[in-house]
Amino acid sequence: MxxxxxxxxxxxxxxxxxxxxxxxxxxxxxxxxxxxxxxxxxxxxxxxxxxxxxxxxxxxxxxxxxxxxxxxxxxxTLPQAEDPEPKGEDIPVSVVFEDEHLIVVDKPAGLVVHPGAGNWTGTLVNALIHHCGDSLSGIGGVKRPGIVHRIDKDTSGLLVVAKTDQAHQGLAAQFADHGRTGPLERAYSALVWGAPSGLKGTINANLARSQANRQKIAVVKTSGRHAITHWQVKERFGNAEQPALASLLECRLETGRTHQIRVHMAHIGHPLIGDDDYGSGFKTKANRLDEPLKSLVNGFHRQALHAGLLAFEHPANGKTLHFESPYPDDFANLLSGLQKF
CATH class of the missing domain: 3.10.290.10 (RNA-binding S4 domain)
Structure with missing residues (x-):
């Protein structure tokens, strides 16, 4: 042809x-x-x-x-893409903080942040449009929440969302700076397979869409986007037979790329427990575990990642806001099972 x-x-x-x-x-x-x-x-x-x-x-x-x-x-002839107009939906939202400028929420695993292909409804944006109502003064002339950062559908934890143009611009600038010159902090708890040899480290590896599967991200050598993840071991799990079964890590982002922590941890040989996209090769490890840990791991149907810490400068009054989110039940139960291993 x-x-x-x-x-x-x-x-x-x-x-x-x-x-x-x-x-x-x-x-x-x-x-x-x-x-x-x-x-x-x-x-x-x-x-x-x-x-x-x-x-x-x-x-x-x-x-x-x-x-x-x-x-x-x-x-x-491809028809012109139609921009969806998200509607408010009465979806429960766990609000950690809210004022006339912004709202901080604790997102559960399973909730998509923003409408997109295959998820035009039932998202956090739909929930916030309903929750905030007339308090949304408009982002770019439209009454909608201003998303300045996202976490994956199956990652739980803290998100800040702007309600005004001023807040959106101020928050967006902080996230673009990634905390290099301001108080912005983001820390994630991750349960990973294996135990890194050191107590802390930095992964500096560019990321891009996988050529083999466009739905996935891959580490690339000569192109892609700059990506840096700092990790620190908080706890290791094992016994005499499997001394390095798994670890609890704290991960901090110096950049914010799609699937960054998940891909970076898999890249160094320690994929997240439950991550079918980047850690499928470790599924057999769960089958060698004794009960009840075997059932806990096999029943954990998402990547074990929780955005537990978020701090930033309030874009209107300049105060530093600091928030921490406890582990959700599924993460806490898995962690407890590993601690008893």
Whole structure:
């Protein structure tokens, strides 16, 4: 197949055309497009065909199994992406602090922070729109909460969210600085497999989207984004048979990249317990444990990561605010089981 314009945009918002060559002649229309457009799933392509967004030789084809011929000109017109307008939803929120400028919440594991693909509802943003109501004076002219940092869906812990433009700008500047010149602090508790050889260390390794799986992040050598994680051992767990089973670490971020702690810890050979994305190779370790720890580990269905400390300068009055969150029950139970090992 000859590609006439296949520098594919990340936004998926432009038309492109393909000309069928001999190698693809006789194949299904959806299969041909899927083979050359990795950014779109086969199901998504089939949906676009059925919606009349694909033409062959200028004629709309709405049947995915249509067989193409050599020389056919295929055109796919991607509809403009629609920006969702999050609505308030009555979702319980654990509020740690709130005033007219900002709100600090203790997010439970399982709650997505911001609406996005596959999660347009049921997010923390939906919950805050409902909770804050008219106290949201507007971020960028829209009454919405200002998200200045995020934690993964299955990570629990503290988040600060702006309610005004002034607060949003002030908080965003602090998080962009990562505490280098101000009081911003973020500390995470992590339960990891194994025991690092030292008591503390620093991981300095660039991160980028994995070429093998675009849903995952990977350490890269020559590109990606600068990422630094500082870790300190707080407790080690083991016995005579397995002296270095697991450890409780405190991790502090000098940068804030997607999945940073999870990828960095896996990179040094100590992935988080429960992390199926970056620690799946350690699943067999749980099967060698005795009860009840075996059941605790196998029943822990998220990465063992908790954002337990958050400190920052209030963007309106300049005071330093400091918050700590206790371990949620699932994390506390797993930690207790490891301590008894």
């Amino acid at each position: 000859t590609d006439n314009s296949l520098e594919y945009p990340a936004g998926l918002d432009q038309d492109f055309s393909l000309t069928v060559d001999a190698a693809d002649a006789g194949k299904r229309l959806d299969a041909v497009l899927a083979a050359h457009l990795e950014a779109l799933s086969r199901n998504r392509i089939q949906s676009l065909i059925k919606s009349g967004d694909v033409t062959v030789g200028g004629a709309k084809i709405v049947e995915p199994k249509y067989r193409v011929n050599e020389g056919d000109a295929l055109t796919l």
